Amino acid sequence: MLEGAIQNPSNPRHMMQLDPVGQTLRIRFGDVLVAETDRAVRLLEIGKRAYAPQYYIPRQDVCVALTRTARSTHCPLKGDASYFTIDGLDGAEEIGWGYETPFDFAAQLSGHLAFDLRRVSIAIDAAR
Numbered sequence: 001m002l003e004g005a006i007q008n009p010s011n012p013r014h015m016m017q018l019d020p021v022g023q024t025l026r027i028r029f030g031d032v033l034v035a036e037t038d039r040a041v042r043l044l045e046i047g048k049r050a051y052a053p054q055y056y057i058p059r060q061d062v063c064v065a066l067t068r069t070a071r072s073t074h075c076p077l078k079g080d081a082s083y084f085t086i087d088g089l090d091g092a093e094e095i096g097w098g099y100e101t102p103f104d105f106a107a108q109l110s111g112h113l114a115f116d117l118r119r120v121s122i123a124i125d126a127a128r
Contacts, residue, residue, distance in 0.1 A: 006105055008077045016045040016077055018056075018108050024125040025055060027115050029086060029095055034120060037061035041108065045077065055122060056112035059098070066113075069094055078106045084113070095119045 008014035021040040028034060035057045045051045065087035071094060073081045079102040083094040098113040099106065115122075 006077070009105065011076065014045075014047040014077050016043055016106070018043050021055065021124065023127055025057070026123045027055075027057065028121050028123075029089075029119065032086065032089075033063050034086070034095070034115065035062045035064075035113075041112065043109075043114075047077070052117070054114050054117075056109060056114050059111050059113055062113060066096070073097075075099075077103075078109055079103045093119065 005015040005017045018041050021042050022038075024036065024038045025040045026033065026036045037057050039058050039061060041056050043054045043056055045054070066084040067087050069083045069085060071083040073083075075081065079099045081097040081099055083097045085094055094116070096113045096115040099109045102109045
């Protein structure tokens, strides 16, 4: 087990690790700056497989207006996810999601959003 990992109480093999990034992170959808933060957390998750790292951004650091879509999904480790599009972009697809009321053991994700790495670009400044 990873030190400090958060485990799914009903499946100890499903776990995640959340760590502060500690660097400035910028997310863009094409030319649109979606978010800029120095308060991102990186989530590493292991379940049926090891998933690609994901970055969660405080909602206050999102630079664009977002609209919640009708889509939702459930994660047994994090809770129910809501999905978002960028307001005012014609044909904009869902670019991100968040756990508005995560499980108690995943409460660190409350107030944070993640973005689909297939649809956005992420730049992380070099460490100082």
